[in-house]
Amino acid sequence: MLSISEGSELIYDEYETTEPMFDPDPMFSDQILIDLYGRNRGFDIRTNLTFRQENSYSQLTFILFAGLLTEALIVFCLVVMARARTRAVRYAKHVTAALRQESAKLAETNRYLSSTNDELEQFSYAVSHNLKTPIRGIGGLTEMIEEDLEDYFASVDANPGVRSNLARIHERIDRMSRLTSSIMEYSRIGNQGDTGDPLDIKEAIDSMRVDFDLAPEQLQLTDDVGTIHVDTTNLRRVLENIVGNAVKYHVGTAALRINVRALRVGDRARLVVSDNGPGIDPKFHDRIFDVFQTLRTGDTPKSRGIGLSIVKKVVEFDGGKVELVSSIGTGAAFGFDWPIRKQLQSHAQPSEAA
Amino acid sequence: MKEEMNILLVEDNDLDVEILRRGLKRLGASNSLVRARDGVEALEILKENQTRGILPDPFVILLDINMPRMNGHEFLVALRECSDLKSARVFVFKTSDSKEDVNKAYDNNANGYIVKPNSSSELNDVIQSLRSSWRICETPRCTAGRAPVT
Numbered sequence A: 001m002l003s004i005s006e007g008s009e010l011i012y013d014e015y016e017t018t019e020p021m022f023d024p025d026p027m028f029s030d031q032i033l034i035d036l037y038g039r040n041r042g043f044d045i046r047t048n049l050t051f052r053q054e055n056s057y058s059q060l061t062f063i064l065f066a067g068l069l070t071e072a073l074i075v076f077c078l079v080v081m082a083r084a085r086t087r088a089v090r091y092a093k094h095v096t097a098a099l100r101q102e103s104a105k106l107a108e109t110n111r112y113l114s115s116t117n118d119e120l121e122q123f124s125y126a127v128s129h130n131l132k133t134p135i136r137g138i139g140g141l142t143e144m145i146e147e148d149l150e151d152y153f154a155s156v157d158a159n160p161g162v163r164s165n166l167a168r169i170h171e172r173i174d175r176m177s178r179l180t181s182s183i184m185e186y187s188r189i190g191n192q193g194d195t196g197d198p199l200d201i202k203e204a205i206d207s208m209r210v211d212f213d214l215a216p217e218q219l220q221l222t223d224d225v226g227t228i229h230v231d232t233t234n235l236r237r238v239l240e241n242i243v244g245n246a247v248k249y250h251v252g253t254a255a256l257r258i259n260v261r262a263l264r265v266g267d268r269a270r271l272v273v274s275d276n277g278p279g280i281d282p283k284f285h286d287r288i289f290d291v292f293q294t295l296r297t298g299d300t301p302k303s304r305g306i307g308l309s310i311v312k313k314v315v316e317f318d319g320g321k322v323e324l325v326s327s328i329g330t331g332a333a334f335g336f337d338w339p340i341r342k343q344l345q346s347h348a349q350p351s352e353a354a
Numbered sequence B: 001m002k003e004e005m006n007i008l009l010v011e012d013n014d015l016d017v018e019i020l021r022r023g024l025k026r027l028g029a030s031n032s033l034v035r036a037r038d039g040v041e042a043l044e045i046l047k048e049n050q051t052r053g054i055l056p057d058p059f060v061i062l063l064d065i066n067m068p069r070m071n072g073h074e075f076l077v078a079l080r081e082c083s084d085l086k087s088a089r090v091f092v093f094k095t096s097d098s099k100e101d102v103n104k105a106y107d108n109n110a111n112g113y114i115v116k117p118n119s120s121s122e123l124n125d126v127i128q129s130l131r132s133s134w135r136i137c138e139t140p141r142c143t144a145g146r147a148p149v150t
Helices: A049-055 A058-148 A150-154 A160-188 A201-211 A232-248 A307-317 B014-026 B039-049 B072-081 B099-107 B120-136
Strands: A002-006 A009-013 A029-036 A039-046 A219-223 A258-265 A268-275 A323-326 A332-339 B006-010 B033-036 B059-063 B089-094 B112-115
Touching (some): A058 A150, A058 A160, A058 B014, A160 A307, A201 A219, A201 A258, A232 A258, A232 A268, A307 A332, B006 B039, B014 B033, B014 B120, B072 B089, B072 B099, B089 B099, B099 B112
Parallel strands (some): A219 A258, B006 B033, B059 B089, B089 B112
Antiparallel strands (some): A002 A009, A002 A039, A029 A039, A258 A268, A323 A332
């Protein structure tokens, strides 16, 4: 805003209180006297509201305030975070302690269960072993009776039921004897440690071909593993039981074909035994691995009802799993993994190994 | 013709003894069978035998393992430590074929380990195999220092 005066006479004046931009307290004002063309003119300059608006740095205050606030917030956050961390650490310690307690308890329970299990297995072994003597005794006595009755059997008025009942006693004795042997074998799995010489898969299959009286094309092998060095007594047992099962349960006119495949998968061998037998209904896939389960009815003399449970126990003892692919009419394929060589360190937990 | 195979049967189970006796009789064996109920009794018989012929030479010892007082393994150790008995031929007869028992028996210098037969036909096989091996094997020096009974 400007007003110009000459002497005391105001010749131009913008300084009106009615002016919308009038600033009663100008931020800047100056009065300059200038000698202009011989006349002394006074210029009175005052800033108006526009100037005030444009030059009042209220934003700065705001920025300062906002900055302070942010800083305060950051400090607050840091404090909160520090406290949260402390609490988290305390909580973690608490949880870890609880977990450690839990896992100690679990380990204790595990030890207890494992020792109970060992005791039970020893117990079944001992019971079965001790039953063997009386069972053999009954067998021997039955034979003595038969021997002593030779004359009676030869006579005309001999009751034929006596001889056939004695034969039935023998059958029962045989079964009892197989049962006790089975229990002994089953209960000892895992207690004998890693035993057996290196097993050449081809040789093992060749000898099974002889043992089960099979033609070369009936038991075939695809092998890219060669020799296995770990717990081969049990591996042989597993293979023999699966192959033996295929032989035992084969029915029908189709000539029996058993294929054994040994594939190298990392440091393990993947073994798959498949046959063209009658197949197993999926609803029985769990049950066939149970002890003393057989899907055949009646008194099958050859079946011990323990072969596949031995397979399962042996494979699972090593942490593996027996996989079965089969349905009625499609044959059966049993697959499992086996370590090829001994690991230098003991079996690491999968979570730790990852 | 070699001498018949005489037997010292060390066995606590009467029934097993009778089964073996019958088996031998069935096969027409004319040998002597002397029975001891455990290791202690067997050692007594063997020692007494040196002065008094209870058990005719040559003989084989058929040895059970689970017995009271002195079991088969202990008997084997004691026998092999006896200077004038250590060459006796001993076949262990046991119900189980557990590797521990088998290895332990051979470690103690058993001459053989036979799983007890389960039937008379199995027993016949065992007796006949023992007799034929008896026939083809030479007899060790006379254990008791006496002339073999012929």
